[in-house]
Amino acid sequence: MMGHTHAMTGAIAWLALAPPLAALPLLNESSRFIETGIMAGALGPAELIAGALVCAGAAMLPDLDHPSATIAQTFGPVTWLLSKFVSWISGGHRGMTHSLAFAAALGFGVHWLVNTYPIARDITVVLMVGLALRAIGIGIPGNKAGSIMINIGMTAGLYAVFLSLNVGYAWLGLAVGVGCLIHVVGDCMTERGCPVLWPLGAKFVLPWKIGIKTGKKFEQKILAPILSVAIIGLLFWRLAPL
Template sequence: MMGHTHAMTGAVAWLGLAPALSVLPLLNESSRYIETGIMATAMAPTELVAGAIVCAGAAMLPDLDHPSATIAQTFGPVTWVLSKIVAWLSGGHRGMTHSLVFAVAMGFGAHWLASTYPIGRDIMVVLLIGLALRAIGIGIPGNKLGSAMINVGITTGLFVVFRSMEVGYAWLGMAVGMGCLIHVVGDCMTERGCPVLWPFAQRWVLPWKIGIKTGKKFEQKILAPILSVVIIGLLFWRLAPL
């Protein structure tokens, strides 16, 4: 699937599932949990929106194994070098990063960062915001440097807003793991499939032997608009006052 499709499915997954998943322990830092005893009511609107952006960015992480992809140019040489390293470690495109092992490892790793190293957590959040913005097309067509600068500016602005509104990141591991998993599921619906149970090489295609062709009419003209409408609907449902 294309980058914008992955990002939008990540946002849809978060907006749809996060409120229910927030009842799990350690997914929220708000003191309202202590007051109410109900974790689901403690997820603030800013955390829901921040999580949607972060999950959309995390849905791009598996494609960092593809240095030629547009997403690898998000922050210029920084993400390009990172992509080259990831490609080397994972054995090329649609290798280890497109598996359950990677999704689980990234989820637990992000949770560990969020609870142990604030600086590392903030770096990851900034990277994921940037990946999400790049995936949905923020930038200047044909101008890599200009696109990178615009991305840096908007990413910085969003991160500052989240900090000023005291967004907690206890949910970071869940958002990252969910985003990576949604990417794998999406690519399993394409013709090539994914090695879901890596290190076993067998590629999974869902539904069986019926693969969506990446970048073709169905994805761009039908699926993308549907996902856009779903995101708007979920935001209204979650955030509109009763």
């Protein structure tokens, strides 16, 4: 799937799953392992929107194994070189990073990192929001420098708004894990599939050759509008007053 499709499905996943996840005592209550419940207080309007953006950005992360992907081009030579390295260690595109193991490792890793080093939380939020805006095409067509400046400005503005609203980020690692997982699910619906149970080599793919062809007419002209309507509908459902 293309970058914007992954980002939109990431946002949809968070908007759809946040309430049921918050209803789980394991995620909502404190324990001897987690001082504050991961999803405690995560259903306010600001948290839902912040979570949707973070999850949308995180849905781009598995494609770090593809030097030509949107995420590899987002921050210039830095992400391109990182992508080349990830591609090498993961065995090429749709290898290690397109698996349950990667989604779980990244989710738990981010949760530990942001709770151990507060600055990591801020960096993660900014990077994920920036990736989300880049993926959905925020910018000026044909003007790379202008698009970068708009992305930076909007990312900084959104982060400042979240900061002013005292958004809590106990759920940050969970959102990153969910975003990576929904990317894997999406790519399993394409004609190439994914090695979901990596390091096992078997690929999960839709049967009867009905997988989505990446970047073709169905994804761009039919699927993208459907996902856009789904995001608007979920936002209205979650945020509209009763």
